[in-house]
Amino acid sequence: HDRMQEAAFNMMKPEERCRFHYKYGIALLECTLESHDDAILFTASNQLNRGGPKAVEDGEKFALIANLNFMAGKKAMEMSDFRAAFDFFDNGVSFLRKGHWQRDYNLSLKLFVTAVKCALLIGNTVSLRYLSEQVLSFGNSFEDKLEVLYITISALASVDAHQAIEKAISVLSNLGEKFSTSYSESDNVKLLEHTKMMLGKYTDESLLNHKSMEDPSKIMAMKFLARLELMTVYRRHSWQPIVTIKMVHISLSHGISPMSPIGFTYYGMLLTKLGDIRDGCRYARIGRKLLHRPGAKEVAGEVISIGTHVLCFVEPAQCVNESHLQAYAAAMSSGDMRNAILSVSAYGFGLFWAGEKLSVVREKFAEIRSTIEKQNRLFWLSHQIPVERTILILIGADESQLPEQSTHGETIRYSRTTCFHKLYISFMFRQYELMRASAEDYFSKEDNVWALSTMANTARAFYSGLVAYWVYRKSNDRKWARRASKETALMKKWADFNEWNIQNKLHLMEAEEAFCFEDIARAKSLYEKAISSAREHRFSNEEALACELAGYFFMEIGHKYISLKYLLQAHEKYNDWGATGKANELHKFIMSSMDECQPASGLESKHNLNNTP
Numbered sequence: 001h002d003r004m005q006e007a008a009f010n011m012m013k014p015e016e017r018c019r020f021h022y023k024y025g026i027a028l029l030e031c032t033l034e035s036h037d038d039a040i041l042f043t044a045s046n047q048l049n050r051g052g053p054k055a056v057e058d059g060e061k062f063a064l065i066a067n068l069n070f071m072a073g074k075k076a077m078e079m080s081d082f083r084a085a086f087d088f089f090d091n092g093v094s095f096l097r098k099g100h101w102q103r104d105y106n107l108s109l110k111l112f113v114t115a116v117k118c119a120l121l122i123g124n125t126v127s128l129r130y131l132s133e134q135v136l137s138f139g140n141s142f143e144d145k146l147e148v149l150y151i152t153i154s155a156l157a158s159v160d161a162h163q164a165i166e167k168a169i170s171v172l173s174n175l176g177e178k179f180s181t182s183y184s185e186s187d188n189v190k191l192l193e194h195t196k197m198m199l200g201k202y203t204d205e206s207l208l209n210h211k212s213m214e215d216p217s218k219i220m221a222m223k224f225l226a227r228l229e230l231m232t233v234y235r236r237h238s239w240q241p242i243v244t245i246k247m248v249h250i251s252l253s254h255g256i257s258p259m260s261p262i263g264f265t266y267y268g269m270l271l272t273k274l275g276d277i278r279d280g281c282r283y284a285r286i287g288r289k290l291l292h293r294p295g296a297k298e299v300a301g302e303v304i305s306i307g308t309h310v311l312c313f314v315e316p317a318q319c320v321n322e323s324h325l326q327a328y329a330a331a332m333s334s335g336d337m338r339n340a341i342l343s344v345s346a347y348g349f350g351l352f353w354a355g356e357k358l359s360v361v362r363e364k365f366a367e368i369r370s371t372i373e374k375q376n377r378l379f380w381l382s383h384q385i386p387v388e389r390t391i392l393i394l395i396g397a398d399e400s401q402l403p404e405q406s407t408h409g410e411t412i413r414y415s416r417t418t419c420f421h422k423l424y425i426s427f428m429f430r431q432y433e434l435m436r437a438s439a440e441d442y443f444s445k446e447d448n449v450w451a452l453s454t455m456a457n458t459a460r461a462f463y464s465g466l467v468a469y470w471v472y473r474k475s476n477d478r479k480w481a482r483r484a485s486k487e488t489a490l491m492k493k494w495a496d497f498n499e500w501n502i503q504n505k506l507h508l509m510e511a512e513e514a515f516c517f518e519d520i521a522r523a524k525s526l527y528e529k530a531i532s533s534a535r536e537h538r539f540s541n542e543e544a545l546a547c548e549l550a551g552y553f554f555m556e557i558g559h560k561y562i563s564l565k566y567l568l569q570a571h572e573k574y575n576d577w578g579a580t581g582k583a584n585e586l587h588k589f590i591m592s593s594m595d596e597c598q599p600a601s602g603l604e605s606k607h608n609l610n611n612t613p
Contacts, residue, residue: 244270265307267287430589436467544570
């Protein structure tokens with residue numbers, strides 16, 4: 001029976017098929033409006049769309065069918081099927097007749113605006129450009145164009161962030177939110193202190209139950225400010241605190257908007273960066289809880305991801321890192337591909353620094369790269385490639401297997417990241433001259449005081465501090481001692497809030513400090529504490545490193561067999577981690593050096609560092 005129907009249908013002329021689909025869709029239309037059944041809504045819309053505008057027999061049905069497509073598209077968006085949603089909106093636009101901007105303005109506006117949004121989410125830049133130009137040309141007012149301006153600025157951000165920032169600031173000016181031409185660090189500090197005073201009047205409960213924002217212009221201003229947050233982090237650092245503070249002030253004065261969770265979460269990030277970790281985590285948690293307010297689903301991915309970066313300063317790295325996967329899922333659900341990529345990338349970085357098996361980390365980075373390339377978000381590759389290269393070198397890949405360094409969308413932040421990974425890998429492979437040159441380059445690029453605080457910050461302080469201690473021992477240049485001391489002081493401050501993540505690192509840095517200043521008894525104790533703490537807190541990568549550095553220490557003071565014990569432990573732990581390349585290099589050193597290691601000759605109090613790798 002079905003085959004007979006199919007054969008009869010195939011015998012129809014194309015125009016007859018269109019009329020068939022149209023009549024079937026019209027028959028379902030009344031059922032759709034009465035039943036509110038999603039399946040019937042999609043079926044009716046699809047049948048009418050297959051019929052197409054030429055099949056419409058009653059002129060009054062054009063607007064009705066266009067609106068039906070709008071309803072189907074909105075429903076598809078709720079289901080996170082943005083490609084299907086775009087098809088519904090695009091078909092809805094095709095049913096609008098000539099002169100629709102004058103005759104059916106409200107219908108036209110909502111169809112075009114939602115189509116523009118979906119075009120952005122699925123990466124259809126051609127449609128995005130055409131559809132947005134229509135709204136910007138025929139929109140009756142500035143307010144009617146705001147949503148499309150927001151979407152086009154979001155699209156521009158991945159191509160030309162500086163221009164996107166300027167356009168957003170221009171729109172905000174028209175919404176009554178003015179910016180100065182520049183902001184100094186002292187300006188930012190004063191505004192932060194004022195904000196702390198304002199927030200001092202609120203408890204967590206009063207913030208979570210604060211009134212809802214009702215002023216449409218302020219609601220839109222919050223959207224543009226939220227879009228500026230991450231752009232200014234990467235492209236206009238000194239402005240980022242101003243954006244955050246504006247979001248907090250507007251939320252306190254005018255009520256909580258769907259974007260307010262972003263403002264409070266970034267405020268928590270700012271406080272954490274400035275050393276106020278307790279309050280930083282408080283506001284990050286408030287931001288997360290505010291996601292339960294109406295309309296906040298759109299920003300859930302960014303809020304969870306940024307909040308996770310803050311919470312890594314108080315919670316175990318291996319546990320809190322999993323929250324980045326929650327952020328990824330939330331961002332994907334809302335079609336926020338930018339924050340989906342950022343979240344899954346942060347998860348990969350977290351796996352690496354937390355000491356996950358390198359084979360697992362390598363597979364995860366391959367998945368992330370595939371996602372970035374599919375979405376054509378090549379800017380983010382520039383941040384991933386230095387870590388990819390580091391992983392492959394540790395595993396033992398040769399130069400031909402390493403990805404080429406990318407300069408796509410290069411920023412100061414990216415440049416400092418590249419310098420750090422050169423410092424790190426030359427330190428791990430004991431390439432002293434290259435490491436010292438890389439360290440000079442790294443320290444010459446001052447860290448942005450307003451940059452995001454992440455798990456990588458602790459890694460940078462840890463390894464740059466260890467490098468500085470080694471260079472100081474070799475050179476006796478006090479500049480390196482000061483650098484090492486600064487990083488150690490930072491680690492001590494963090495250790496007060498997170499013993500799990502920081503204790504082993506601090507012990508190892510203090511052991512190297514004691515080594516530098518010939519406090520032999522203290523160094524012995526601290527090396528063992530560093531190894532034990534790294535093992536207890538499951539940082540296998542840092543347990544291996546602590547064993548290795550302890551081995552070099554005992555070699556230097558002439559304890560050959562103790563040194564051999566620690567170096568062999570390090571070799572075993574590096575292999576367990578999956579760092580075969582590093583383990584092989586260490587094995588070569590053990591084989592070539594141990595026979596040459598002579599008994600101590602007063603070395604318990606006097607070091608000859610030139611012989612120590």
